[in-house]
Amino acid sequence: MAVASQIVTSLLQGNQRAVAKAITHVEDGTSEAEKITALLYPHTGKAQVIGITGSGGVGKSTLIEKLVRELRRGGKTVGVIAVDPTSPFSGGAFLGDRIRMQDLSTDEGVFIRSMATRNNPGGLARATMDTVRILDASGKDIILIETVGAGQSEVDIIKIAPTVVVVLAPGFGDAIQTIKAGIMEIGDIFVINKADRESADKAVINIRAMLQLGTQRGKWIPPIVKTTATTGAGVSELLEKIGEHREYLSKGEASQRQRRIVREELEEAIKRKTAEHILTALQKEGELDNLISKLLSKEIDPMSAAEEALNRILTRSKRR
Amino acid sequence: MTEKKIRILVAKPGLDSHDRGAKVVARALRDAGMEVIYTGLRQTPEQIVETVLQEDVDVLGLSILSGAHMTHFPKIMNLMKQKDLKDVLVFAGGIIPEEDIEPLQKLGIREIFGPGTPTETVIDFVKKNVQKSR
Amino acid sequence: MTDQEELDKVIKEQERWEETTVPSWLKRHPERKKKFHNISELPIRRLYTPADTKNISYLRDIGFSGEFPFTRGVHATMYRGRLWTMRQFSGFGTAEQTNKRFKYLLKEGETGLSIAFDYPTIMGYDSDDPMSIGEVGRCGVAIASLKDFETLFDGIPLDKVTTSMTINGPAAMLLAMYIAIGDKQGVPYAVLGGTTQNDLLKEFFAQKLCIFPPRPSVKLVTDIVEFCTSNLPRWNPISVSGYHIREAGSNALQELAFTIYDGISYVEAALERGLEVDEFAPRLSFFFASHNDLFEEIAKFRAARRLWARLMKDRFHARKARSMWMRMHVQTSGCTLTANQPLNNIIRVTIQSLAAILGGTQSLHTNSHDEALCLPSEKAVRIALRIQQIIAHESGVPNTIDPVGGSYYVETLTNQLEEKAMDYIDKIDSMGGVYEAIERGFFQKEIADSAYKYQKEIDGNERTLVSVNKYCIEEPECPIELLRVDPAVEEQQISRLEKLRRERNKTKVKQALNKLHDEADKNSNLMPTIIETVKAYATLGEICSVLRGVYGEYKELIVI
Incomplete structure (x- = not known):
């Protein structure tokens, strides 16, 4: 948290360098990026x-x-x-x-x-x-x-x-x-x-x-x-x-538009988070390559592959 | 999905307008997968350094052919120091006499490329050295 | 060139040769490359024969020197009469230093002065402007006001010399200063002779030393053309320049086409102003680069003359032969010089000079071999001049007119370049003209693509550059003597300027600048007002700043 909070404290005071660094973090999607966004959210x-x-x-x-x-x-x-x-x-x-x-x-x-x-x-x-x-x-x-x-x-x-x-x-x-x-x-x-x-x-x-x-x-x-x-x-x-x-x-x-903007963003965030979660899990298990091979040999279509992947992750989380 | 990219500023201090080299290098760096910001001609040292800061670039490439490099480069390097931008990799290109190279390197300009340098050399230099400084 | 029967025979024989002699030879000695082409990307055939030139009519397309279409040269006897002018561009430091240099050159027999200005002058900044720091007197002489010009021409009678000024954005101001000096010396306008480069269009897409946006810039260009037409009959108001287009990275074809298009645009602007084409067209001149591909360059110069003559005749209905002739100055190409093994550059400059002379130029500047390293030293400048002198006096090249005319290869290339340049001209016409093309970045994109392609060919070893991608050595082969501009020049120049500001009549300056401001936007010719303003000792920076306020400042369109 140290790096993120340091950057945020400094950018809240209007420090240009901190602003520039924070932007680079969110652009590169570094491990600090989400912390930075979370910390400054109340100030926006x-x-x-x-x-x-x-x-x-x-x-x-x-x-x-x-x-x-x-x-x-x-x-x-x-x-x-x-x-x-x-x-x-x-x-x-x-x-x-x-x-x-x-x-x-x-x-x-x-x-x-x-x-x-x-x-x-x-x-x-x-x-x-x-x-x-x-x-x-x-x-x-x-x-x-x-x-x-x-x-x-x-x-x-x-x-x-x-x-x-x-x-x-x-x-x-x-x-x-x-x-x-x-x-x-x-x-x-x-x-x-x-x-x-x-x-x-x-x-x-x-x-x-x-x-x-x-x-x-x-x-x-x-x-x-x-x-x-x-x-x-x-x-x-x-x-x-x-x-x-x-x-x-x-x-x-304004509030209507703001609601729409926030909703769009939430949807986007959910999509991104779930996709990342699923993809990382699949990759770890080597299942991603497996599915790709199946797609290439036409054993399965992309939608069914996604379905299969999702089910696999869901059942596993239930088991836990 | 999102990944770290090399961000580089190609800047032209001085009043001369010989931007052929700067543009060819900018294009080659882009084609090598980097994000290249180009300032246009006739930038003051203050403008260049402020741009380095706001854009948070990893690399600064300076190009000058007017002969005024010994006026502008030290100013730029001093401002970089003042603004604590010491981790930025700096290189230069243009018409720079042999005897000026050493004093410029002492200021922190890591490499100076003369006319006729292949773009590959510049790309390799950036890739190799930017990793070191990160 | 040959009668039909013989031509048919030649074509038949050539086919036979391609099918029998060539293949058996190729088996043992394959060619160096699969395809040969020049920098303009025109394919080059193995052998050129009468079959290639069969559609060329000698009388229509080649003709005689001194006559339409001027393919073989603008003067009837060319270099058998007078050699080309060896015009070396120079200028450095303060007005005093350059004045001394000019006097030395005049004593040595030169009659044509050529002034290089420093960047602050070129950009219309005073020597003490923050933008000028480090640049004063560095790449040319610093001129901040009429005072500096008085020093520059002190003891030089303007009725005895001609002066070429490489100046664009502030061309009107510097011409006004020259006229003011003439007035002081009592030299009549009709006697003042010289050239202002005054080609603003190429600045927007090639050289980029522009102050005001395109339309007001061309207004000022046209003011000069109009003023010279009625007042300075011996002045060349514009030198339409391809040099900078080429140096910015274009190929020979683009240089040819874009330069001619700029020329067309100036003619159109002057016609719109109400001038008659035969009044002003004879004073237009051109300026090209000479690059490394010998025959491509020769063909470019020949094609340029023919194309311009035809355009002046057919598009603008000029009647005087002199309105159709293209007089040109050529400079060898700075960007072909290499920093490695710099002495090799002497050889490059020699080849480029030969191209210019075989191409029939009226004057030539040869670059110094150390220019990829620094400002040229005196010794290097002398060697560069010697190149021209050796070609002039020892090579025998100038002894006949257009010695390569009639070469199957050169005539074919001349034709191809003219045709392809005409395609470009049609394309720009259909875009809506030069302003539209600039605004869309058309020229910029064409030039940037060619520059990048050329560099990639070198990087990929498809094009060999000696000492760059082949025959490289580690050590510099000999120490080069470097010219350094004394940093004290800047201080001296600034203190001169401060003195002028203290001593001049401030009310007069203010009145003159106010009048300039009011007149700038009107349709009338601004030259008389600018002459008044410089005579009041307003500085170049002050004048340009007033005009920046009225016309706006140009921001380049970046295309990479």
């Missing part, structure tokens, strides 16, 4: 968490940089988590979102962390939620999460962030991709970035039309904000809308 829940999603090239990182500047002007401290994809072939990753935010790196009120998905689907890393908690507990007022943005299905952000901003740019052929990826349904606020382009207004009309077709969740009507991240135009309006959304949530939907 204060920060406002905002997800920023949208395909690559629309200007998410530049927009985040401008948002952080604006938030800092208002005296808020900010944590940023920037997620990039892990290569399925090499297992390596190139984390390049930070480049656009490097001018903020020496500001003590800002903490930026780049994170690879490590093959977690859904546009986030497995450790993203725990990282949000760490930044939250360390005293950051606002936490911004930038999803992968490779145009894949990135809907997992709603499991973490009560406010989701979907960023689009005119002429990037996003419209179709966006609908495919189901991103229209997760946005609380839509941003048309690169609004200095001629086709920006057309994009706004298209998005509005698409939103009217979709199903509405609650009473909130997602606003569409035009920004030009390179100059910062529209960023304060975006912040206003983010504030309004928070206000709206606090009037009732």
